[in-house]
Amino acid sequence: MRIAPLAAVLVGALLAPAASPSSISLPEFHARRDKLRKNLHGALILLGAPVEPDNNLIPWHQETNFLYLTGWREPGARLILTPDAEFLFLPHHNEHLEHYTGARLSAEDPNAAARAGFDTVLPVEKFEQQLALALASGPDVYIELNSSGAALLKPFLALRHLTDASSVIAPIRRVKSDAEIAAIQHSTDVSIAAHLAAWRQLTPGAYEYQAQAAFTQLLLERGCEGYAYPPIIGSGLNGAILHYDANHRRMDRGDAVVIDAAAQCDGYASDITRTLPVSGKFTPRQLEIYNIVLAAQQAGIASIKPKANLRDVDKAARDYIASHGADLHGKPLDKYFTHGIGHDVGLDVHDPPATPDQILEPGMVVTVEPGIYLPEESFGVRIEDVVLVTATGARVLSAALPKDPSQVEAILAHP
Numbered sequence: 001m002r003i004a005p006l007a008a009v010l011v012g013a014l015l016a017p018a019a020s021p022s023s024i025s026l027p028e029f030h031a032r033r034d035k036l037r038k039n040l041h042g043a044l045i046l047l048g049a050p051v052e053p054d055n056n057l058i059p060w061h062q063e064t065n066f067l068y069l070t071g072w073r074e075p076g077a078r079l080i081l082t083p084d085a086e087f088l089f090l091p092h093h094n095e096h097l098e099h100y101t102g103a104r105l106s107a108e109d110p111n112a113a114a115r116a117g118f119d120t121v122l123p124v125e126k127f128e129q130q131l132a133l134a135l136a137s138g139p140d141v142y143i144e145l146n147s148s149g150a151a152l153l154k155p156f157l158a159l160r161h162l163t164d165a166s167s168v169i170a171p172i173r174r175v176k177s178d179a180e181i182a183a184i185q186h187s188t189d190v191s192i193a194a195h196l197a198a199w200r201q202l203t204p205g206a207y208e209y210q211a212q213a214a215f216t217q218l219l220l221e222r223g224c225e226g227y228a229y230p231p232i233i234g235s236g237l238n239g240a241i242l243h244y245d246a247n248h249r250r251m252d253r254g255d256a257v258v259i260d261a262a263a264q265c266d267g268y269a270s271d272i273t274r275t276l277p278v279s280g281k282f283t284p285r286q287l288e289i290y291n292i293v294l295a296a297q298q299a300g301i302a303s304i305k306p307k308a309n310l311r312d313v314d315k316a317a318r319d320y321i322a323s324h325g326a327d328l329h330g331k332p333l334d335k336y337f338t339h340g341i342g343h344d345v346g347l348d349v350h351d352p353p354a355t356p357d358q359i360l361e362p363g364m365v366v367t368v369e370p371g372i373y374l375p376e377e378s379f380g381v382r383i384e385d386v387v388l389v390t391a392t393g394a395r396v397l398s399a400a401l402p403k404d405p406s407q408v409e410a411i412l413a414h415p
Contacts, residue, residue, distance in 0.1 A: 022071050023183045023266050026117030029071040033086055035172055036069065040083050042138030044165055045131065047149035048077040051091065064347040065144065065169050067267060071117065074104045078127050082137035088118040089127045131156060142168060170352030174344060175363040181388060183268040184345060184365055185397050187224065188386055191262040191270045192401040194218040198233070198261070200415040202278050204253040208233040211259065212247050219263040228269035228349040231261035235278060240373040240380035242339060251278045256286050256379040262349070269349040271367050272398050273384035280412040282405060286379060288325060289372050290405055292333065293381045296320040296370040300341055301387060304360060304368070304394035311356040314341035317370040333372055342367035345386055364389040365397070 036044070048066045062073055070079060076091040090107045098104060105112055107123040122130065135141065135157075142165040143153050154162075176184065197218040198211040211233050219226070230245040235257040238244045251257055260273040275290060277283070282290060300317035318341075322334035344351035345365045360366070369384030385398045402408055 024071055024179050028177060028179060029117055032172060033069055033081060036168060037081050037083050039168055040081065042140035043134035044081040044142035045153060046079040046144065046165060048072060049075055051076040065166060068173055068347055078124060080130055080134050082134050086119050087130055088116055088121045089124045090121060091124045166352065173346060173352050175361055176346060176365055180346065183266055184270060187263050187265040187268050187270040188397045190219055190222045190224055190265055191272050192398060194263060195259060195272060195274060195401055198259055199276060199412060202257065202276060202412060204251065204279055206251050208235055208247040208249050208251060215261050224263040224265035226264055228262040228264040228271060232258060234258045237375060237378045240375040253279045254283060258380055258382050260382065260384065267347055269345055270386055271345055271349050271384060272401060273369060273382045274401065274403060275381045275383060276408055276412065281409055287405060289381050292321060292324045293370050293372055293383050294403060297368055297383050300368045300370060301394055301396065304387060304389055306360060306362055306389065306391065308360050309357050310341060313368060317341055321370065321372065328376060336372045336374055337370055338373060342369050360389045362389055362391045
């Protein structure tokens with residue numbers, strides 16, 4: 001699903017310093033940069049997210065490629081990597097701004113390089129001088145071509161061969177380290193608890209936003225920074241709208257509700273969807289469609305293994321849907337599965353996207369999320385889990401959140 005910051009409920013948290021502890025160690029960030037530098041044929045230049053406006057109330061988020069390589073969670077930084085060296089550039093102290101944000105690290109501070117985990121930390125005004133030297137390191141220059149920072153960099157890079165930095169960073173990001181898998185698992189565990197909190201709000205006459213409020217309270221109580229994407233809590237016909245996120249409808253008896261929501265904790269996302277009966281029991285038709293989607297998901301997960309790809313996973317799920325059940329007109333249901341089977345998950349809920357033909361490797365984390373959406377019948381069903389590709393197959397990281405319909409109904413009967 002899409003990424004967006006948590007809304008106004010987090011404004012107070014935004015006044016805190018931008019830096020925060022990370023579950024990823026400084027040596028791991030250093031190792032990522034070393035691995036990337038071995039594949040460079042010139043200089044890689046990344047601009048971190050800029051300094052926030054003076055009002056400091058607009059949510060600030062570090063650019064995720066920059067965060068992946070540096071772990072740096074303060075604004076205004078810049079990065080240069082060459083095959084032989086690395087440089088982090090930091091802005092000077094701004095007493096006015098730090099009055100609102102708290103103290104931040106600057107290059108002139110004692111032990112700045114060790115505290116940042118870099119070989120060399122320089123003040124930001126040294127950036128142009130160091131860039132001129134770095135351009136001699138090879139024929140290619142790697143920048144994020146589609147970023148806002150590209151316009152700032154291109155005047156310095158006339159006549160140079162520009163390569164999209166994401167093309168060399170994405171292959172490294174795609175396979176997660178043990179620490180990253182643990183971080184995604186933590187976000188998933190919090191998301192599961194938040195889902196169960198939202199389930200307790202499901203009763204005829206309640207509103208979708210009441211379930212969202214319970215979800216939000218739980219993830220904030222667990223120390224997460226916010227949503228991995230805007231929560232989707234779609235009851236009735238809203239459940240057949242893929243990215244519905246108004247979450248303001250009253251839930252009525254007989255409705256099914258799609259809850260697609262997940263936490264982002266320490267920068268890492270999860271992505272989980274369940275479909276539930278508002279009154280505690282699926283109708284016969286809802287249960288029929290639910291069981292088809294569940295079996296299709298199980299077929300997709302069973303097809304995950306190294307050297308397979310997401311196209312294989314999609315085909316397994318889609319073939320099951322096409323051969324089971326029918327719409328009100330007796331037609332196959334596969335045309336009501338209107339999106340892809342899944343995507344990578346990591347620092348972004350849609351991490352550097354694998355194409356459908358991208359070979360799955362151990363350490364990748366992907367979603368499997370088939371759905372059937374029946375607006376003519378005023379409901380939809382989607383079931384989604386985050387799945388780790390292992391050496392022998394797959395491990396469902398979100399397996400602790402029930403999806404067997406009898407288990408779901410039992411929990412709703414005794415919340």
